[in-house]
Amino acid sequence: MNIVFVGLSLSSSWGNGHATTFRALMRGLDKLGHRLAFLERDVPWYANNRDLAEPDFCTLHYYESVPDLVDRFGDLLAAADAVIVGSFVPQGVAVIDAIVPLCTGSFCFYDIDTPVTLAKLRALDFEYLADHQIPLFDIYFSFTGGPTLERLETEFCARRAEALYCSVDESRYAPQAEEKIWDLGYLGTYSVDRQPTLERLLIEVARRMPDRRFVVAGPQYPTDMELPANVDRIEHLPPTEHASFYSRQRFTLNVTRADMIAAGWSPSVRLFEAAACGCPVISDRWPGLEDLFPFGRAIEVADTTEDVCAILARDDAEAIAEQARKIVLASHTGEARARELVAALQSLHVTKTHQRDAIAMGASNA
Known part of the structure; x- marks a missing residue:
């Protein structure tokens, strides 16, 4: 055609x-x-x-x-x-x-x-x-x-x-043999309606876990945004660097815009990209998510700061990442x-x- x-x-x-x-x-x-x-x-x-x-x-x-x-x-x-x-x-x-x-x-x-x-x-x-x-x-x-x-x-x-x-283009998003340097990261353009969730599920987690490392990547964030010392900041991350970015995280965070939470069934491309790179995902909760990734088996869902802290303290991330990658390669490639x-x-x-x-x-x- x-x-x-x-x-x-x-x-x-x-x-x-x-x-x-x-x-x-x-x-x-x-x-x-x-x-x-x-x-x-x-x-x-x-x-x-x-x-x-x-x-x-x-x-x-x-x-x-x-x-x-x-x-x-x-x-x-x-x-x-x-x-x-x-x-x-x-x-x-x-x-x-x-x-x-x-x-x-x-x-x-x-x-x-x-x-x-x-x-x-x-x-x-x-x-x-x-x-x-x-x-x-x-x-x-x-x-x-x-x-x-x-x-x-x-x-x-x-x-x-x-x-x-x-x-996701699986030829460009795949696991990289890189050292894990961040316990939790987030990649996304700044959005007013996503910011409270980012604060709750990453930034406050970083305050409570000062011995862990975190990262926030993406453009258009306020210049006066205050981050704890253990949160790295990357202004713009081109797609050529995404696989490396995800591969250096123990977990990555998915944050959904309010309109998309209300509608449900609106998976972000970041979900598929992270999973294709073998990075386990912690996501906010919305209708339809479990239809794509079974909770607790292919994705972790968090509502509170305490939820994220508990997930980061566990050591079963590899199995979750493997199941999510299988799902993406079977059904969500380009x-x-x-x-x-x-x-x-x-x-x-x-x-x-x-x-x-x-x-x-x-x-x-x-």
Whole structure:
């Protein structure tokens, strides 16, 4: 298939999780033999922080504006078997309106922020998607599964909503033979709604366990954030260093945004990446997590500071990490996710073909 993505960013992972999600998925699609292109708005904050300017699995193009997108890449979009627009695309509403008339193949949306998107729609905030545009898509692929899929179809009139979780490129995320230097670490961009959980499940733990070492990595944290002396701080960690980072931790912490906890069934790419690297995960609690990783066997769940302290005092991390890695390699690699995407697009093609045949047969019998 010839698939074109229009997304937030492929070239830069700075301050967003979209890039690594798209990279794993598209590498999986490339392995399956599909032809791929990615269209990205050229903006300074990503242009100045690119860590994949020339991908080897797709063609990457930059556009300056919505008219520029249409003028320079209209033929590419029209020739595609499927066009997939991502969430948080700059001027997304205008981009969608401009692309709709061009598409001759399947037209889909990939929401890597579904709970945030629905909260915005409820508030009449149409930053990158308007509610009247949802029925335009043949398939609404959602980072969030569970009951949210039914809600997309019944409340927002999506023609078809499918879960398409993020995934991990197992060739780049694997255990490294490195010394463990941190007892617990966290990797994530600063977020106001995640910060209380980070405080409770890592920073306060560090205060209570001064003989242990901790680390917080990720951009955009307040410059005046106070950390205990035993907590290391890393401003930005490019994906090329993620495997090493996870491999140097005894445990890593997963912290989920409030909207995604409320919706459930919204696994962060960090869960899959850490597990693929053989690093056991301690996570906050949310609906659907145990469907992915059985509690106590493939993941540890903590609600309080005391929970984390007790987990760090145990010595059964290796078995938990091994089980989680098996689950990820079986079901959550980029290639596994690519097969899910292709199967959905192919079933859509079959449905459309049957519909066209039925219409043609009805016309011939008239």
